[in-house]
Structure formats: C-alpha cells, structure tokens
Amino acid sequence: MTGLPALTILVAMPLLFGVATLLLPSGNDRAVKVLGIVGTSAVFVWTVLIMGAFSTGAPGMQFVEVREWVPVIGMTYHLGIDGLSLPLVFLASLLTLLCAIYSWRLKEQVKTFFFLLFLLQVGMIGVFIALDGIMFYVFWEIVLVPMFFMIGIWGGERRRYASVKFFIYTLIGSVVMLLGLMLLYMWGPKTFDLVEIAKWGQAGKFGMQQQLWIYGCLFLGFAVKVPIFPFHTWLPDAHVEAPTVGSVLLAGVLLKMGGYGFLRISLPALPYAFKYFSFSLGLLGVIGIVYGAAVALTQKDLKKMVAYSSVSHMGFVVLGIASATVAGIDGAVMQMFNHGIITGMLFFLVGMIYERYHTKEIARLKGIVTTIPVLGVIVAFASFASLGLPALSGFVGEFMTLFGGYQAFGWVAGISVIGIVLTAAYFLRMLQQCVFSPPTEDSAICEMPCELRATEFLPLVPLMSFALFLGLYPQPFLAIINPAATALAAIIGR
Amino acid sequence: MYLNAWLAWSPEIVLTLAWAGMLVCGALWPRTHPYMRHATLAALLIALGLAGLVAANAHSLYGLYFSEAAKLDSVTTFGRLLFGSAGVLVVLASWDVHGEENAVEFFGLFVLSLLGEVVIVSGQNLLMLFLGIELLALPTYALIAIHKTRARAIAAGLKYFLLGMFASVVMLYGMALLYGSLGTISYVHALFPDPSHLSAARLGVLQFAFFFLILGLGFKVTAFPFHFWSPDVYAGGSTQVVAYISTVPKVAIMLAIFRILGPAFSTGYPIAKWFLIAIAVLSMVYGNIVALMQDDVRRMLAYSGVANTGYMLIAIIAGGADSQAALLFFLVVYTFGNLGAFFVVLGMGEDRHITIGDFDGLARRYPVLALAMGCFLFSLAGTPPLAGFFGKFALFKSAVAHGLPLLALVGLVTTVISVGYYLKIASNMYGDLVQRDLPEGRAIERIPVPLRIALVLAVTATLVTGVLGIPLFLGAL
Numbered sequence: 001m002t003g004l005p006a007l008t009i010l011v012a013m014p015l016l017f018g019v020a021t022l023l024l025p026s027g028n029d030r031a032v033k034v035l036g037i038v039g040t041s042a043v044f045v046w047t048v049l050i051m052g053a054f055s056t057g058a059p060g061m062q063f064v065e066v067r068e069w070v071p072v073i074g075m076t077y078h079l080g081i082d083g084l085s086l087p088l089v090f091l092a093s094l095l096t097l098l099c100a101i102y103s104w105r106l107k108e109q110v111k112t113f114f115f116l117l118f119l120l121q122v123g124m125i126g127v128f129i130a131l132d133g134i135m136f137y138v139f140w141e142i143v144l145v146p147m148f149f150m151i152g153i154w155g156g157e158r159r160r161y162a163s164v165k166f167f168i169y170t171l172i173g174s175v176v177m178l179l180g181l182m183l184l185y186m187w188g189p190k191t192f193d194l195v196e197i198a199k200w201g202q203a204g205k206f207g208m209q210q211q212l213w214i215y216g217c218l219f220l221g222f223a224v225k226v227p228i229f230p231f232h233t234w235l236p237d238a239h240v241e242a243p244t245v246g247s248v249l250l251a252g253v254l255l256k257m258g259g260y261g262f263l264r265i266s267l268p269a270l271p272y273a274f275k276y277f278s279f280s281l282g283l284l285g286v287i288g289i290v291y292g293a294a295v296a297l298t299q300k301d302l303k304k305m306v307a308y309s310s311v312s313h314m315g316f317v318v319l320g321i322a323s324a325t326v327a328g329i330d331g332a333v334m335q336m337f338n339h340g341i342i343t344g345m346l347f348f349l350v351g352m353i354y355e356r357y358h359t360k361e362i363a364r365l366k367g368i369v370t371t372i373p374v375l376g377v378i379v380a381f382a383s384f385a386s387l388g389l390p391a392l393s394g395f396v397g398e399f400m401t402l403f404g405g406y407q408a409f410g411w412v413a414g415i416s417v418i419g420i421v422l423t424a425a426y427f428l429r430m431l432q433q434c435v436f437s438p439p440t441e442d443s444a445i446c447e448m449p450c451e452l453r454a455t456e457f458l459p460l461v462p463l464m465s466f467a468l469f470l471g472l473y474p475q476p477f478l479a480i481i482n483p484a485a486t487a488l489a490a491i492i493g494r
Numbered sequence: 495m496y497l498n499a500w501l502a503w504s505p506e507i508v509l510t511l512a513w514a515g516m517l518v519c520g521a522l523w524p525r526t527h528p529y530m531r532h533a534t535l536a537a538l539l540i541a542l543g544l545a546g547l548v549a550a551n552a553h554s555l556y557g558l559y560f561s562e563a564a565k566l567d568s569v570t571t572f573g574r575l576l577f578g579s580a581g582v583l584v585v586l587a588s589w590d591v592h593g594e595e596n597a598v599e600f601f602g603l604f605v606l607s608l609l610g611e612v613v614i615v616s617g618q619n620l621l622m623l624f625l626g627i628e629l630l631a632l633p634t635y636a637l638i639a640i641h642k643t644r645a646r647a648i649a650a651g652l653k654y655f656l657l658g659m660f661a662s663v664v665m666l667y668g669m670a671l672l673y674g675s676l677g678t679i680s681y682v683h684a685l686f687p688d689p690s691h692l693s694a695a696r697l698g699v700l701q702f703a704f705f706f707l708i709l710g711l712g713f714k715v716t717a718f719p720f721h722f723w724s725p726d727v728y729a730g731g732s733t734q735v736v737a738y739i740s741t742v743p744k745v746a747i748m749l750a751i752f753r754i755l756g757p758a759f760s761t762g763y764p765i766a767k768w769f770l771i772a773i774a775v776l777s778m779v780y781g782n783i784v785a786l787m788q789d790d791v792r793r794m795l796a797y798s799g800v801a802n803t804g805y806m807l808i809a810i811i812a813g814g815a816d817s818q819a820a821l822l823f824f825l826v827v828y829t830f831g832n833l834g835a836f837f838v839v840l841g842m843g844e845d846r847h848i849t850i851g852d853f854d855g856l857a858r859r860y861p862v863l864a865l866a867m868g869c870f871l872f873s874l875a876g877t878p879p880l881a882g883f884f885g886k887f888a889l890f891k892s893a894v895a896h897g898l899p900l901l902a903l904v905g906l907v908t909t910v911i912s913v914g915y916y917l918k919i920a921s922n923m924y925g926d927l928v929q930r931d932l933p934e935g936r937a938i939e940r941i942p943v944p945l946r947i948a949l950v951l952a953v954t955a956t957l958v959t960g961v962l963g964i965p966l967f968l969g970a971l
Contacts, residue, residue, distance in 0.1 A: 072819065073888060108928045134887070138878040145877060148917070153927045160921045168913055175906035178887075182894040182902065 006050055006063045007079040007129050010089075011122060013043050014096075018118030021111060029110040033103070036114040040097040043121065047093040054086055059483040061131065061195070069132075074191045078131040083484030084263050084333055085128040087477060088256050091340040092124040095252045098459035099245040102348060105455060109153065116146035117245070124253045128260060133181040133192035136265075141174060143254060147246060154243035162241035169234035170224055177221020177261075183214045184269060194265060201269035202491060208272055215273035218266050225258030228281075228318055229288040232311045239307035244351025247303070251310050252344035256336045259317045263332070263488060267324065271491050274324065278492075282322035282409050288315030289419035297426040302353065302360040302434070305426060306346045309386060312419055313339045313394075319413060320401030324492040328404020329485035330478055335397025337477065338385075338470065342394055345382045345463040349375070352456055353434075357444040362430060367439035372450045376435045378460055383427040385467040388420060393470035408494065502548055502555045502566050505541035505574055506612055512537030513605040520598030530597040531589055534605060538581045545574040562682050564616040572822055573615035573749055580742050580829050581608050583951055587734045587837050589944035596640050603633035603640075604738070611746035615753075620669045620679040623750055624662075627714065630746065631658050634739050638731040650730025657723045658713065665710020671703035685754050689762035697763075704766040708773070711751055715744045717807065718777040721800040725788075728796040729847065736792060737836030740799050741829045748806050748825060752818060760813035760896070770811050775904050777804030782911040791839050791848045794915055795832065798874065801912060802828050808889050808905055812896040820888035826959055827873060827885035834870040834952035838863060841941045841949070853922040860938060864923045866953050873956045875916040876909050881960035 017039030024031055054062055061080030069077040081089065099117060106113055119142065126139030144167055152163035185192055187210045189200045200206065206214070224231045239247050267274050292312030299305040313335070320332030352375060353368065354360050369376025385392040388399075398420070405413030470477060500507070516533055519526045548555050549571040556566050581604070588600065610629030617623050635658060639651025673679050675696050676687070686704075689697055712720040728736045760767060781801030788794035806828075809821035839848050841863060857864035873882035886909060893902040941949075 072816065073891060112927070138883070141878045141883070145872065148920075149924060152921045153924050160925045164914065164917050164921055167917055168910055171913055172907070172910045175910055176903070178890070179894070179899065179903055179906055182891050183899060185891070186894050186899075 005065050006046075006053075007065060007081060010043070010046055010050065011079075011126050011129065013046060014039065014118040014121040014125070017042070018115050018122070021114045021118060024111065026111060029107075032110045032114050033100075033106070036100045036103070036117065037097070039118060040093075040100040040121070043125075044093040044097045047090055050081070051086060051090060054081070054480070056479050057483060059083075059487045064131075066193075073134070074185055075134045076132045076191065076193045078135070078193055078195070079129045080131045080195075081129050083481045084260065084488075086480055087333055087337045088128045088253075088260060089125055091256070091337055092121065092128065092253045094462065095249060095340060095344050096121045096124070098344070098348075098462065099248055101455055102248075102351075102459045103245055105453070112149075112153070116149050120146040120150075120249060124249070124257075127257050131194045133184065133194055133197070133265075136194065137174070137178055137181060140177075140257060141171075143257070144170060144174075147242075147250065147254065150246040151238060151242045154246070155241040157241075158237075159241045162237045166234055166238040173221040173224030173231070176217050180214050180217030180221065181265075183210070183217065184265075187214070188269075194269075197265075198268035201271060204272075206270065206272075211270040211273035212276065215266055215270050215277060218261065218270075219277070222258040222261040222266070223284075225261070226255055226314050226318060227258070227311065228284050229291050229311065229315070232288070232292075235311060236304050236307045239310075239347075240301065240303050244347060244354075247307075247347040247351070248344045251307075251347060252340040255310065255314055256340060259314070259321060259332060259336050262321045263329065267321075267488055268491055275492055278322050278324060279409060279412075282319050282405060283412065285315045285318030285320075285322055285405075286412060286416045286419075288312065288318060289416040290315075290422070293419040293422035293426065297422055297429070299426075300362055302362050302365065302430070303347075303350050304360075305362070305430065306343065306350060309346075309423065309426070310339070310343055312423060313343065313386070315416070315419065316398050316401040319405040319416065320397075323401070323404035323408035323413075323494070324489055325404040325407045325494045326482070326486050326489045327400050328408065329488055330481050331397050331400025331402075331404055333481045333485065334393075334470075334474065334477060335401055338393040338397045338467070341463050341466045341470075342382060342385045345378075345460060345467070346386060348456075348459055348463075349379050349382060352452065353379075356446045356448055356450055358447060359444045361444075362433055364442070364444045365434040366437050366443035368435045370439065371446050372452070374452055374457070375450075378464070379435055380431055381464060381467075383431055385471070387423045387427045391468075391471045393467045393474070395471060396474045498555060499559055501551075502559065504548070505544040505578075506609060508541045508544060509537055509605055509609055513602055513609070516598060516602050516605070520602070527597045530601045531585060534601040535582065535585050537605065538578055538585065538608075542575065542578040542582070545571060545578060549575075558618065558682065562618055562680060563622050564613075565618050565682070566616060569749055569753070569818075569822075570612070570616040573746060574612060576745060576826060576829060577608055577611050577742050579955075580738070580833060583833055583837070583948045584734055584738045586944040586948035586951075587737065587840060590942045591732070591734065600637065600640055603637050607631075607633040607637070607743070611742055614746040614750045617750065618680060618682045618753075620672065620681070620685075623754070624666060624669065626750075627665075627747070628662065630743055631662070631714070634735070634743065637735045638727060638739070640735070641732055646730045647732065650727045653723055653730075654727045661710045661713035661720070664706050665713075668703045668706025668708075668710060671699060671706065675699040675703065681754050684759070686759045686763060701763060701766045704763070705769060707754075708766075708769065711747055712773060714747050715751075715803050715806075716740075716796070716800050717773050717803045718780045718800055719773075721777070721781070721796075721803075724799065725793045725796040728792045728799075729790055733792070733836055733840040737833050737840070740795065740836065741832050744799070744803065744806075745825045745829055748803075748810070748821065751810055752821060755810060755813070760811065767811065770807060771898075771901060774804045774807035774811060774901070777801060777807065778904055778908040779804075782908045782915075786911060786915045788915070789849045789851075791850060791852075791919070792836075794850070795835060795839075798912065798915070799832065801908060802832075802874075804908070805886065805889055805905055808893050808898075808901055811901065812892045812898060814892065814896060816895060817889075817892040820885075820892045823959075824885035824889050827881040827956070830952050830955040830959070831870045831873040831882060834866065834949065834956065835874065837945060837949050837952060838867040838870065841945055842938055850919055850922060853919050855926045856923040857927050863938075863941070863949075866949050867923065868920055869953050869956055871916040871920050873960065875913045877913075879960055881956050881958075884960060 064080040067077040123139045123143035130136040148167045189196045296308035317332045320328040385394045388394045607630045613626030635655040639648045641647040716724045781797045785797035809817040873880040876882040876886040890902040
C-alpha cells in the first residue's frame with residue numbers, strides 16, 4: 001500500500017461506485033443490489049487493509065496526504081488517520097456494508113437508494129479522515145443530504161415533517177460550527193488546516209476570550225449531532241420516521257461525528273476553553289445518561305425507546321470526552337464504536353420485528369421468543385450488550401468513561417450509575433414484555449414467514465461477534481486508540 | 495487607440511447592430527419574426543466569443559475608455575460573460591413562447607437591456623451608471639407587461655414602471671447631492687474619498703446622499719425595505735422574464751455598487767456603513783422568514799431573492815479583494831441557481847400560479863425535472879458540494895475576515911431558515927416516491943427542447959462551479 005494515496009482512494013471509492021450505480025440501466029434492480037454489495041465490500045476490504053497497515057503504537061497521523069488546494073480561502077487538501085479516527089472509519093465501512101446486505105429485499109427506487117447509501121458513505125468516511133476545516137465541514141454536511149432523502153422517501157407516516165426537522169435542526173448546529181471554524185481561521189494561523197490550527201492552539205496563541213467564543217460555536221454543532229441534552233429533540237423524531245437502514249447509520253455513525261469533533265478540533269485547538277468548560281460538559285453528559293434512560297423507560301414505542309437509549313449511551317461518550325483523561329478518552333472512543341455496533345444491531349432487530357408484526361408498540365408485542373426463537377434470542381443478546389452486561393462490549397466503554405469521569409469530576413460522575421440502573425430497567429422490562437412473556441389473544445401476530453432470512457441474519461453475525469469479542473478482549477482496539485488518547489490527555493494535563 | 499476601442503467593445507457593437515437589424519427587419523418584413531430568436535442567440539454567442547477574445551488579449555485592451563467613462567477590466571469581462579451566458583439561457587427558455595407573437599419587441603428589448611447591464615458594470619461615473627440603469631430598466635418594464643392579453647402582466651408592468659421611475663428619481667437626487675459635495679461624478683478612483691480630508695459638514699452631506707443613492711439602487715436589487723414591488727411583479731410577469739430580471743440586473747448593479755464604494759468606504763463612513771448593514775440584515779431576516787410563508791413558488795423565489803440580496807451586500811460591506819472574489823463567485827451561483835429554479839417553474843406550466851403543492855410527487859412522474867429542481871434548490875440553500883455552499887462560504891468568510899463575525903452569524907442562521915422553504919419543495923417532490931399517499935400533482939405538458947437544453951446547461955453550471963470551479967474561480971480572481 002505504500003505509495004498509493006490510500007485515504008483518497010478510500011473516500012473516492014464509494015463516490016465512484018455511487019456514480020456507477022446511477023449509470024446502470026434502470027429496471028435491473030438485482031444488478032444495482034449486487035453492485036451495492038460489491039462496492040461496500042470493496043470499501044470495507046480497503047478499510048481492513050488500511051487497518052492492517054496502520055502501525056499501532058505510533059501517535060500522530062498516518063497515511064497523511066497534504067496538498068495545496070485553494071490558497072485564496074485557506075483551504076488545503078489534507079487527509080490523515082490516527083487512533084481516534086480509525087475505529088470510526090472501520091465502523092462506517094462495516095455498517096454500510098451490512099446495510100447494503102440488509103437492503104437486498106428492497107423493492108422500490110433501488111437505484112436511488114444505493115446511490116444515497118454510497119453518498120452517505122462518502123460523507124461518513126470523509127468526516128473522519130479530513131484534516132482540513134473546510135473539507136471536514138463539507139463532508140459533515142454531505143451526510144445530511146442522503147439522510148434527508150432516506151427519511152423523506154422511505155420513512156414512515158410523518159416522514160416529510162421528520163426529514164425537514166432533521167435537516168434544519170442539525171443545520172443550525174452546523175452553521176454555527178462553521179462560524180467557529182472561520183474564527184479558528186481568522187484568529188489563528190490563517191489556514192483551515194486542522195493540524196496547523198491545533199499547533200497554534202497548543203502554543204497558546206489563541207487568547208482566552210477567543211477560545212471561549214470559538215469553543216461555544218463549535219460546541220453547538222457537535223452537541224446537536226451527538227446529541228447532548230438538551231439538544232437531542234430532533235433525534236427521536238428522525239429515528240421513529242427513518243427506515244431501518246437510515247436509523248442504523250444515523251445512530252451507528254452520524255452521532256459519532258459530534259463526539260469525534262470534540263476530540264479532533266475542540267480539545268487540541270482550544271485547551272484552555274476545553275478545561276474551562278470541562279465540568280459543565282461532563283455534567284451535561286451525566287444528565288444525558290440519566291435523562292435518556294429515564295425517558296426511555298416511559299416509551300411505549302420500541303424504536304423510540306432505542307432512540308432514547310442512544311441519548312443515554314452517548315452521554316457516556318460525552319462524560320469520557322469531558323474528563324479528558326486517558327481512560328476517559330479511550331473509553332469514549334470505545335463507547336462510540338460499541339454503541340455503533342450494538343445500537344446498529346438493535347435498530348436492525350426493531351426493523352425485523354416491525355416487518356413481521358407491523359407494530360412497534362411494546363404493549364402489543366408478545367412472545368417473540370416462542371414464535372421466532374432466533375430473533376428473540378438475538379434481541380435478548382443485543383439488549384444485554386446495550387445495558388452494559390460485563391463480558392459484552394457495552395460494559396467496557398461505560399466502565400472506562402465512568403472511571404475517567406470519576407478521576408476528573410469525583411462523585412458527580414457517580415450520578416450516572418442511576419442511568420445504568422434505569423437502562424437495565426427498561427431493557428429488562430422490554431425483554432420481559434415483548435420477548436419472554438407468552439403471546440396473548442390481543443397481541444400482534446407475525447404476518448409473514450417468520451424465520452429470519454439469510455440477508456437479515458447475515459448482518460447480525462459480525463455485530464454479535466464484535467459485541468462478544470470486544471467484551472472479552474478489547475485490547476486490540478484499545479491499543480489502536482490509546483496512543484492518540486494519551487497525546488490528547490497530555491494536552492489538557494490529565 | 496481607435497482600433498483598440500473598436501476591438502475592445504466589439505461584443506457590445508455586435509449586440510447593438512443585432513438589435514438595430516432586428517428592429518429594421520421586423521418592421522419591414524413580418525416573415526422574419528420567427529427568426530428573431532435565432533438572430534438573438536447568434537448575436538449573443540458571437541458577443542460571448544468576442545468577449546472571450548478580448549479577455550485573452552487583456553494586456554493590450556484592458557483599460558479606461560471614452561474619456562474615463564468606461565473601464566474594461568476583469569470585472570467587466572466577468573459581467574459580459576455572465577450576462578451573455580444567462581442571456582443565452584433566457585433566449586432558449588423563451589424559444590417557443592416568443593417564437594411568433596411579439597418576437598421583435600421581446601428580443602429587441604431583451605438585447606437592449608443586456609446592453610444596459612454592460613454599461614452599468616463598465617461605467618466609471620454616475621452618469622454612465624444612471625444611463626445604464628435606465629437602459630436596463632425601461633426595456634424590462636415593457637418586458638414584464640408584454641403579454642397584452644394578460645391583465646395581471648399589465649398590472650405588474652405598470653407597478654414596476656411607476657415604482658421604478660420613482661426610485662430612479664430619488665437616486666438621481668442622491669447623485670446630484672454627491673456631485674454638489676464632491677465636485678465630480680467619476681469613480682475611477684473611488685467615489686468616496688478618504689474622509690480625513692473632508693469637513694464634517696461635507697461628510698454629512700455625503701452620507702445623506704449615500705442614503706438616496708442606496709435607496710434607488712436598493713430598489714433595483716430588491717433589498718429590504720425597497721423590495722415591496724418584487725413579489726407582485728414576479729408573480730405577474732411571464733416566467734422567463736421574471737427569471738431574467740431576478741438575476742442579471744441584480745448582478746450588474748451589485749457589481750456597480752462594489753465599484754462605487756471603493757476601499758475607503760468600509761472604514762471611513764460609519765453611518766453609511768451601518769445603514770448598509772441594517773439593510774443587509776433586514777433583507778436576510780425578512781426575506782427568508784416571509785419566503786417561508788409563501789405558497790406561490792414565484793413569490794417564494796421573490797422573497798428568496800430579497801434574502802440573497804442581503805447575502806451579496808455582506809461582501810460589499812466587508813470590502814476588499816477577497817470580498818470581491820467572493821461576491822463574483824456568489825453572483826455566478828445565484829444566477830444559475832435562480833434561473834434554473836424559474837425555468838423549472840416555467841416547465842411546469844405558464845398559465846397559472848405554481849404552488850408548492852404542485853410539486854407533490856414530481857420526482858415520481860418527472861424524475862429528471864425533479865432532479866434538476868433539487869439541484870437548484872440545494873445549491874440556493876448552500877448545501878455542499880454544490881456551488882451554493884462555496885458561494886456562501888466565501889461571503890461569510892470575507893465577513894469574518896473583515897471583523898464582522900456577527901454579520902456572518904446572521905447570514906448563517908438565516909441560511910438555515912431558507913433551507914426550510916427550499917426543502918419543503920424538495921420533500922414534496924420526493925415525499926411519495928415509495929409510499930403513494932399524496933394526491934396527484936398537476937400534469938405537465940411536454941417540455942420544449944430548448945427549455946430542456948437551458949435546464950441542462952443551468953444544472954451543469956451549478957454542478958461544475960461547485961465541484962470543479964472553486965479553484966478556477968476563487969483562485970483566478
């Protein structure tokens with residue numbers, strides 16, 4: 001792989017496959033699907049190759065590509081990958097591939113769908129490898145368009161409302177973030193190169209006042225995306241209306257962009273402001289954990305429950321980031337990856353349940369395990385992984401972020417234990433209600449061949465394997481993340 | 495020198511000759527009426543080619559002409575090329591509508607107004623500016639009202655004419671005041687001198703005059719609160735004319751404003767500057783919020799035009815070379831995005847109001863038309879990687895770079911509001927692609943081939959300037 005512009009290829013591949021999808025003759029849906037799976041597989045294989053060539057112990061960027069691009073506006077072509085971004089790039093490639101497989105049975109507008117899927121992948125991968133502020137923003141925004149159409153075209157009853165709300169709500173955050181990036185440019189080194197900006201920030205050249213302003217602007221963009229309480233209100237609407245694949249990628253990858261932004265831009269460039277707001281951010285994380293779990297407990301809709309569980313789980317990410325300790329950052333990245341795996345799995349499962357029972361109402365779903373044993377068992381597995389059962393991967397991230405939070409904020413971090421208890425409560429209630437209780441007369445009936453099809457089962461296998469493997473042996477991933485996390489924690493001095 | 499002048503202004507000479515020829519032929523031989531459109535198209539293409547040749551010989555041809563009344567430089571060339579290309583698109587869009595009836599009037603007046611725009615952009619004194627504006631405006635009044643059978647068009651034309659004349663008169667008063675206090679009307683070296691050499695009284699008069707000047711110019715570019723005519727006129731005139739007057743004249747006058755104000759303006763004239771900032775902010779806020787409430791698409795685009803004027807004013811307020819580059823880029827983006835959106839409306843039918851509801855399910859029935867509209871909408875909304883994003887980005891960045899971050903913030907936040915109405919159309923078009931629970935939208939007659947070509951060209955321009963043109967444009971300017 002030496003000599004090749006590995007990252008340019010990585011981000012160009014889905015774009016080219018997307019264009020190729022459009023060029024296929026219409027009417028041949030099967031060819032489009034085959035191309036979709038081949039394309040996403042190719043991107044996944046390329047990601048794995050990059051992961052293999054990545055030298056684990058080294059801090060700093062690898063596979064760097066820097067070129068002048070538009071000097072007039074201070075834009076450079078700068079790509080790179082490090083321990084923070086590699087797990088997330090891997091997550092984006094993996095989940096897109098699984099979504100492509102899951103969509104094998106899609107009947108309408110197949111070409112449009114796969115084009116949007118590839119476009120989404122361009123944005124998702126691009127965000128995590130861009131090291132130039134403008135490129136970062138462009139990829140960040142590119143993601144919105146396909147997701148808008150995914151919700152708006154394949155969504156549920158209120159899809160139009162939900163898609164416009166999703167777009168506008170996240171755009172408010174992004175444009176203010178863009179102002180923050182411009183201020184980084186103006187008050188900083190007059191370039192959008194994020195590495196240069198980070199150097200500038202660590203040399204202490206941003207004034208304190210300036211740091212606070214910029215941090216505030218960036219915060220809004222990242223906070224909406226994560227989402228951090230109280231900026232989370234777009235999430236339930238978007239999730240409930242989105243089609244399964246949209247939900248999986250929304251929860252699995254898009255939410256991670258916010259957390260990644262904190263670590264990639266705010267922390268290294270604005271250490272003073274980051275420290276200044278560290279406690280408030282941690283507190284918001286804790287509130288998110290408890291609030292998300294409490295609201296999830298009251299939900300009657302299965303999908304909405306999973307959506308609120310995301311708010312809660314992303315709270316751990318925020319807590320870990322805010323702590324800025326090695327354990328906290330390690331845990332935050334770990335938790336982002338795990339959340340992508342586990343919540344992605346949960347949304348797939350909700351989609352399968354909805355397809356069979358035509359309802360997402362918890363009260364009407366009963367006895368899944370007796371009707372469809374495989375599905376019931378996997379739902380139970382995913383729920384246990386999500387509620388943080390030790391030996392499954394959810395536990396690792398939660399524990400590490402809590403540990404980091406405790407190091408930084410003491411007992412305040414301990415409040416989030418309430419959230420963990422509540423999480424156990426709503427998942428167990430749901431399992432008891434929907435999966436293990438015997439079906440009654442008024443419960444929903446499975447209305448189609450109930451057994452899982454291969455294209456449904458296949459995406460679940462790698463997700464379950466990761467949840468189990470990383471729960472037992474997280475070391476390979478931690479080894480990738482740790483050098484970057486150590487370097488970041490050193491900036492803050494923790 | 496004489497030969498040079500002939501060469502340098504050859505595009506305008508060609509257009510003038512074409513106009514005169516069309517008038518004569520049209521009056522003498524009615525059989526030539528169907529060929530007016532061909533003549534206009536040919537003249538525009540030749541003029542575009544000549545403008546390109548002139549630009550290629552910039553070192554020997556660029557400079558001041560006609561006793562420093564007109565300047566040929568990169569901005570003039572930019573204007574020529576942009577007006578010419580937009581003109582070609584408008585002619586294509588009008589191909590069938592004005593093939594026979596009113597052909598001489600329509601295309602003659604159209605060419606005349608294009609000439610007016612070049613006069614505005616190249617002009618170097620207030621007299622040229624005024625002449626250019628009138629040369630541009632008088633034909634457009636008539637163009638709006640050219641459908642003699644349609645009462646709405648005539649009412650719109652009359653409204654446009656009366657209010658436009660009023661604005662011109664007020665502007666002329668401002669120009670007179672400027673002349674009185676400065677003793678010159680030339681802005682070869684910036685009209686507004688460094689205020690440190692001026693007495694307080696004269697400074698006061700200057701700022702007062704500036705108010706009237708902006709009032710007149712603001713009317714033409716539909717800046718708040720001088721925009722009030724535009725929704726009615728846009729909804730009343732024929733769509734291709736509205737597409738034209740909502741873009742090209744605005745571009746010309748924006749470029750002229752940029753020329754007039756000059757470098758000393760942004761620091762030396764606080765009151766005038768705050769006046770401009772107020773207009774820009776109100777245009778962005780008011781235009782976008784009111785556009786959100788519109789149901790008629792042409793009215794919506796009228797208010798979106800008000801908002802876009804606000805964005806353009808940001809570059810003028812910021813001043814400086816980078817702002818100029820940003821403004822020029824944004825003008826290209828705006829021109830093609832807006833022309834394209836109007837062309838789609840034109841394609842959907844000319845005879846009645848097109849409402850947002852008419853876009854229901856457009857993507858299912860007319861996928862290509864919907865895709866084109868989506869392109870224009872997302873570009874106008876400023877979504878990367880389309881051209882609109884880089885246009886707005888460059889504008890806002892120039893504001894931040896000149897110490898106006900709050901102005902950029904207003905621009906950014908109102909952009910989010912604008913997304914609300916652009917996306918409303920997009921979600922209507924694509925909302926029932928899979929689940930068909932919407933009433934059928936209106937059926938569309940066959941879209942004529944020339945209009946299709948115009949649409950394809952506009953889409954291409956939007957995509958190409960967005961994806962490939964950034965370094966080309968922003969780097970070269």
